[in-house]
Amino acid sequence: MNEYMTHKELDIFLKALAFAAEMHTGQVKKGCSKLPFINHPIKVASLLSSISRKKDIPLLVAALLHDVLEKTEADPAGIRAAFGKGVLGLVREVTDDKSLPDPERKQRQIESAGRLSPVAKKIRLADKICNMRDIMTYPLGWSQQRKLAYLDFAGKLAVELRGTDTRLERIFHREHSAAMRAVKAGTSRGAL
Ligand code: ZN
Numbered sequence: 748m749n750e751y752m753t754h755k756e757l758d759i760f761l762k763a764l765a766f767a768a769e770m771h772t773g774q775v776k777k778g779c780s781k782l783p784f785i786n787h788p789i790k791v792a793s794l795l796s797s798i799s800r801k802k803d804i805p806l807l808v809a810a811l812l813h814d815v816l817e818k819t820e821a822d823p824a825g826i827r828a829a830f831g832k833g834v835l836g837l838v839r840e841v842t843d844d845k846s847l848p849d850p851e852r853k854q855r856q857i858e859s860a861g862r863l864s865p866v867a868k869k870i871r872l873a874d875k876i877c878n879m880r881d882i883m884t885y886p887l888g889w890s891q892q893r894k895l896a897y898l899d900f901a902g903k904l905a906v907e908l909r910g911t912d913t914r915l916e917r918i919f920h921r922e923h924s925a926a927m928r929a930v931k932a933g934t935s936r937g938a939l
Contacts, residue, residue: 778888809837840867860907
C-alpha cells in the first residue's frame with residue numbers, strides 16, 4: 748500500500764490549505780492575538796495525518812476546512828465545486844449551528860456525536876485534542892473554571908465517540924489527563 752500522496756492529491760491538499768488560509772484571514776486564536784487561526788486546522792490535519800497509515804485525502808482536506816463554514820463566510824457551493832460533495836458533507840457534519848448559544852452547541856455536539864460518519868468522528872476528536880493542547884500551551888486568558896468546563900465537555904464528547912480510532916483515542920486520553928492535571932495544579936500556560 749502506498750502511504751505517500753500522489754502529486755494530484757498534494758495539489759488538492761495545498762489548494763485546501765490556501766483556501767482555508769484565505770478564508771481565515773485576520774482571524775487569531777481567541778486570547779492569543781499573535782497566533783493565526785489557520786494554525787488550528789493545520790494542526791488538526793497534521794495530527795490526523797500522523798496517525799493514519801494510509802493517507803485519506805478527503806479526511807485531510809476536510810480537516811483543513813473544518814472551521815470555514817462555522818467561522819467564515821465561505822460559500823458551501825464553492826467548497827463543493829473545488830473539493831467535491833464528500834468533503835463538503837464532512838465539513839457540514841462538524842459545523843455547529845451558529846444561531847445557538849455556546850452551551851447549547853456543545854450539548855448538541857455531544858448528542859449528535861454518535862450519528863457522525865466515521866471520518867467526521869475522527870475530525871471531531873482531533874479538533875478536541877488540538878484545543879486541549881492549546882489550553883496547555885498558550886495563554887488563552889481562560890479562567891481555571893472555564894478550562895475545567897471545556898475539559899469536562901471534551902471528556903463527555905469522547906465517551907460518545909468511543910470506537911472511532913484506537914490511536915486517536917489513546918492520544919485524547921493522554922492529553923485529557925495531562926491537561927486536567929495541569930489545570931487543576933494551575934500550571935497550564937494560560938492559568939489566571
Ligand atoms: Zn476546530
